[in-house]
Amino acid sequence: MLVSNIEMFSPSSLSECLTYLSQSSKKHKLIAGGTDAAVRMKEGKWRPEIWINIKNLKELRYIEEKDGCIHIGPLTTHTDILRSDLLKRKADVLVEAAREVGATQMQNMGTIGGNIGTASPAGDTIPALYVLGALIEISSLNTKRLVPIEQFFIGPGRTILRENEMITGILIQPQHPNEIGIFQKLGPRKAQSISIVNVAISLKMIEGKHCHGGKIAFGSVGPAIIRAKKCESLLSQGPLTEELIQNIAKVAWKEVLPITDGRATALYRRDMASALLERGLYRLLRRWENR
Amino acid sequence: MTYNNANPDSFKWVGKRVKRIDAPEKVTGELKYMTDYQFDNMVWGKVLRAEYPHAKINKIDTEGAQKLPGVICVLTHKDIPGFNGFGIVVPDQPVLCSKVVRCTGDAVALVAAETLEIAEQALSLIKVDYEPLEVVADVEFAMSSSAPQLHPDGNIHSHVAIKNGDTKKAFQVADIIVENTFYSPRQMHAFIETEGGWGVMDEQGLITIRCPGQYAYRDRMQIARSLAYNPERIRVISSPIGGAFGGKDEITVQIYLALLAMHTNGRPVKIHYSREESVIAGMKRHPFKVHMKTAAKRDGTLLANEVRAMGDTGAYASLGGAVIALAIEHSCGPYKIPNVDLEGFCIYTNNGIAGAFRGFGVNQVCMGIETHMDMIAEKLGIDPIELRKKNVYHQGEVSSVGHIVKSSVGTFRTLETAEKCDLWKNREKYKAEASEPWKKRGVSLATSFHGIGMGIGLPDYGAASIELLPDGKFLVGVGCEEIGGGNSTVYAQVAAEILNCDISNIQVVQGDTSRTLDGGTVTASRSTYTGGRAVATAAPNMVKMLTETAGEMLNLPLSKIEIETNHLSGGGEKITYQSIYQYLYENRRTTRVEGHFYLPKEKEEIEGSGGAPHHLYGYLTHVVLVEVDTLTGETDVLRVVSIPDAGKVMNRKALKAKQRAEL
Numbered sequence: 001m002l003v004s005n006i007e008m009f010s011p012s013s014l015s016e017c018l019t020y021l022s023q024s025s026k027k028h029k030l031i032a033g034g035t036d037a038a039v040r041m042k043e044g045k046w047r048p049e050i051w052i053n054i055k056n057l058k059e060l061r062y063i064e065e066k067d068g069c070i071h072i073g074p075l076t077t078h079t080d081i082l083r084s085d086l087l088k089r090k091a092d093v094l095v096e097a098a099r100e101v102g103a104t105q106m107q108n109m110g111t112i113g114g115n116i117g118t119a120s121p122a123g124d125t126i127p128a129l130y131v132l133g134a135l136i137e138i139s140s141l142n143t144k145r146l147v148p149i150e151q152f153f154i155g156p157g158r159t160i161l162r163e164n165e166m167i168t169g170i171l172i173q174p175q176h177p178n179e180i181g182i183f184q185k186l187g188p189r190k191a192q193s194i195s196i197v198n199v200a201i202s203l204k205m206i207e208g209k210h211c212h213g214g215k216i217a218f219g220s221v222g223p224a225i226i227r228a229k230k231c232e233s234l235l236s237q238g239p240l241t242e243e244l245i246q247n248i249a250k251v252a253w254k255e256v257l258p259i260t261d262g263r264a265t266a267l268y269r270r271d272m273a274s275a276l277l278e279r280g281l282y283r284l285l286r287r288w289e290n291r
Numbered sequence: 292m293t294y295n296n297a298n299p300d301s302f303k304w305v306g307k308r309v310k311r312i313d314a315p316e317k318v319t320g321e322l323k324y325m326t327d328y329q330f331d332n333m334v335w336g337k338v339l340r341a342e343y344p345h346a347k348i349n350k351i352d353t354e355g356a357q358k359l360p361g362v363i364c365v366l367t368h369k370d371i372p373g374f375n376g377f378g379i380v381v382p383d384q385p386v387l388c389s390k391v392v393r394c395t396g397d398a399v400a401l402v403a404a405e406t407l408e409i410a411e412q413a414l415s416l417i418k419v420d421y422e423p424l425e426v427v428a429d430v431e432f433a434m435s436s437s438a439p440q441l442h443p444d445g446n447i448h449s450h451v452a453i454k455n456g457d458t459k460k461a462f463q464v465a466d467i468i469v470e471n472t473f474y475s476p477r478q479m480h481a482f483i484e485t486e487g488g489w490g491v492m493d494e495q496g497l498i499t500i501r502c503p504g505q506y507a508y509r510d511r512m513q514i515a516r517s518l519a520y521n522p523e524r525i526r527v528i529s530s531p532i533g534g535a536f537g538g539k540d541e542i543t544v545q546i547y548l549a550l551l552a553m554h555t556n557g558r559p560v561k562i563h564y565s566r567e568e569s570v571i572a573g574m575k576r577h578p579f580k581v582h583m584k585t586a587a588k589r590d591g592t593l594l595a596n597e598v599r600a601m602g603d604t605g606a607y608a609s610l611g612g613a614v615i616a617l618a619i620e621h622s623c624g625p626y627k628i629p630n631v632d633l634e635g636f637c638i639y640t641n642n643g644i645a646g647a648f649r650g651f652g653v654n655q656v657c658m659g660i661e662t663h664m665d666m667i668a669e670k671l672g673i674d675p676i677e678l679r680k681k682n683v684y685h686q687g688e689v690s691s692v693g694h695i696v697k698s699s700v701g702t703f704r705t706l707e708t709a710e711k712c713d714l715w716k717n718r719e720k721y722k723a724e725a726s727e728p729w730k731k732r733g734v735s736l737a738t739s740f741h742g743i744g745m746g747i748g749l750p751d752y753g754a755a756s757i758e759l760l761p762d763g764k765f766l767v768g769v770g771c772e773e774i775g776g777g778n779s780t781v782y783a784q785v786a787a788e789i790l791n792c793d794i795s796n797i798q799v800v801q802g803d804t805s806r807t808l809d810g811g812t813v814t815a816s817r818s819t820y821t822g823g824r825a826v827a828t829a830a831p832n833m834v835k836m837l838t839e840t841a842g843e844m845l846n847l848p849l850s851k852i853e854i855e856t857n858h859l860s861g862g863g864e865k866i867t868y869q870s871i872y873q874y875l876y877e878n879r880r881t882t883r884v885e886g887h888f889y890l891p892k893e894k895e896e897i898e899g900s901g902g903a904p905h906h907l908y909g910y911l912t913h914v915v916l917v918e919v920d921t922l923t924g925e926t927d928v929l930r931v932v933s934i935p936d937a938g939k940v941m942n943r944k945a946l947k948a949k950q951r952a953e954l
Contacts, residue, residue: 002408002412003408004406004408186923186925242728272923275922275923276922276923278729278922279727279729279920279922279923282727282728283727
């Protein structure tokens with residue numbers, strides 16, 4: 001399929017988009033910010049018969065808190081996330097992750113729905129959504145379902161989305177005042193880079209260095225995001241001293257299953273998973289103590 | 292005629308803080324680079340690259356591509372009217388490969404088509420029958436007798452050697468010897484504008500190539516040689532440039548454009564590499580392997596240095612020989628070491644092609660000698676600056692390569708300045724301030740030097756023209772391109788200073804064979820010096836023309852003509868530049884002058900050195916604070932004190948930007 005032969009349809013409302021998805025027999029793909037889609041089209045990897053350009057669906061671009069939940073529209077850009085006071089207060093780890101996506105141009109164009117839909121194991125916002133207990137709202141013309149983010153991905157580039165469905169919302173649990181989060185990324189460069197390893201951490205603190213527990217999710221070290229549940233279970237074993245942090249970090253390599261690719265070797269990734277967890281926990285504790 | 296500007300203290304433009312004349316259009320994005328242009332009737336050119344790093348070509352079948360609708364032409368080596376090769380020193384790189392490919396950047400065929408997409412499709416339809424050959428990927432293997440020979444003269448493109456004193460004896464009596472091997476990788480210039488441009492041939496057969504480059508006249512010569520075409524019928528426009536750093540010194544796409552333009556019925560043809568193509572086919576920095584052995588006495592006096600450097604030039608030479616020669620010339624640092632045994636090899640492999648890149652081989656050896664200086668200092672317990680101060684050569688002394696250094700030497704003073712700077716004086720305090728427990732900080736310094744201009748064996752001339760325009764402005768023409776370093780502003784400053792006018796009266800044109808004289812390359816830290824001096828040679832000729840014309844117009848002797856700011860006067864009357872132009876025009880006389888300059892050179896070449904020594908060198912010391920994350924290995928450069936021996940600074944505003952850019 002030549003790029004010049006690909007059609008494009010730009011629905012003006014969500015219902016028009018869902019109607020199209022339910023009726024069309026053409027091989028389609030959704031395009032929002034295009035920061036992944038355009039690149040893959042150029043590389044020849046994504047050549048659908050028709051692009052469905054959803055960039056104009058303003059109704060899918062929002063950040064709001066209601067019924068005890070934060071709702072984020074899939075067309076919310078990374079820059080929108082960075083600038084949201086609500087998210088800064090109640091989803092700090094997501095804001096940090098959005099700040100690490102590519103560089104400013106990518107943050108301005110790229111959307112959180114796109115980051116999820118592309119389903120890259122290196123997607124920066126996804127580990128943050130894992131530790132925030134995100135639910136993905138999936139809609140077709142006649143159905144709507146809420147799926148925990150951990151059930152959404154099948155493998156690299158593959159999700160449970162059906163041909164007639166699309167992501168229409170992301171729901172996260174707002175952090176309580178004693179919950180704090182951090183996102184750590186290691187890339188080949190400081191900007192314009194895809195993660196070699198990244199990790200999102202969210203802790204529920206009691207007081208001092210004691211914590212009730214928390215969630216840890218690694219990116220780019222497996223076919224999907226990896227929850228480090230063994231590490232998580234150690235978080236509440238005692239005060240998070242430097243020694244305990246180092247011990248927890250040492251467990252991390254048992255949880256990840258990285259591969260060697262153009263960005264790094266499996267061995268380096270495995271070591272760096274521990275390094276990033278140690279660094280992240282230390283920094284998070286510092287932040288908690290200096291709050 | 293009187294001159295108010297003879298005293299440098301009264302200079303209005305030279306040495307002042309002058310806003311760059313090319314800044315507004317670059318900052319606003321108004322400036323169009325050659326590759327930004329689009330034309331309605333334009334066609335797209337694409338290059339077919341080799342499938343293998345080393346293979347024999349049995350057959351090239353272009354039939355499928357020719358038949359594809361929208362394809363205008365498909366060209367192979369058979370379509371090259373002249374010499375099938377290019378290369379600044381040795382034209383060993385085929386324009387289009389015929390019998391063998393030596394790297395994956397090799398070009399095998401060219402296509403022009405109605406759209407970029409059709410051109411890309413056409414490439415996939417060209418069938419090349421290859422017979423893969425053994426690949427040479429390592430310089431030491433390349434030098435061994437078991438390696439396949441990549442070029443008729445073997446795999447060693449060049450060998451340089453400098454020997455002074457008796458290193459063997461020196462190593463025997465030395466109190467300390469350090470010996471190490473330093474590897475440095477291939478590096479990409481990664482300029483913002485990838486290689487590209489466009490070409491067109493008019494009905495009269497005049498070929499115009501608009502393609503960013505670093506020496507339009509030499510590009511023209513290389514095009515003419517391959518096309519077997521009168522160079523006077525080729526116009527090359529090579530400025531402005533979206534960055535080059537040496538990577539556009541060699542031919543990039545100029546010959547492809549010219550070949551395609553001969554087959555597109557007068558339609559302009561454009562080639563613009565994708566970033567990926569630029570990675571594969573563009574020039575890179577030479578990867579080096581430098582083996583170094585340095586000896587000193589207990590008091591820190593350097594006794595001997597032995598260097599064996601190998602540069603991987605990839606499949607073709609380009610400027611590889613000169614890069615290795617310059618590396619060897621600089622391999623002992625700005626020090627006086629009595630016994631040296633230095634040799635360098637430029638080696639062909641089947642790797643990507645390496646050529647000119649800022650530093651030109653000196654970076655690779657500087658890393659070695661400066662690391663050794665630190666190691667010796669540490670082992671002997673001598674302060675690293677003291678050790679360097681002890682061993683630097685001063686003006687009038689003999690350098691390590693064995694020549695008397697006649698021009699100024701700034702190393703000692705840059706070291707003294709480094710010693711006094713806050714970062715060095717308080718380095719223990721800064722080192723102790725690591726931001727997190729797993730981070731470690733270090734403060735260190737390095738000093739280096741770099742030859743200016745071409746060295747012995749290569750003519751090094753500058754040329755400039757100044758033309759009085761109808762509106763009373765002056766058009767300064769210099770061949771050296773505006774590569775982004777700010778030489779256009781320097782040329783305008785020099786002209787404004789001598790013509791005693793505001794800089795807004797000066798326009799500068801660069802890099803255009805139809806509008807500028809041949810003034811050599813924009814490389815080798817030469818264009819400010821050589822081009823600036825050429826303007827300074829042309830400007831008095833313009834002053835002479837202005838005053839003589841004014842005298843003639845007013846019927847006054849020259850002694851009565853005053854050069855005032857932005858105009859001339861005589862006998863109480865004001866003479867504007869416009870009126871002078873008008874007078875010359877009416878009398879059918881030229882309004883244009885020229886100036887030529889020859890860069891001073893050393894008389895005697897050091898035998899076997901491939902061009903050393905240079906007459907002028909620039910000197911520089913850096914003090915750096917770095918922080919290493921011991922968990923991840925990430926390194927941050929937190930602070931740099933840059934201490935250049937800049938000589939006469941032409942534009943103080945540009946100096947700061949230049950130092951930042953160098954970092």
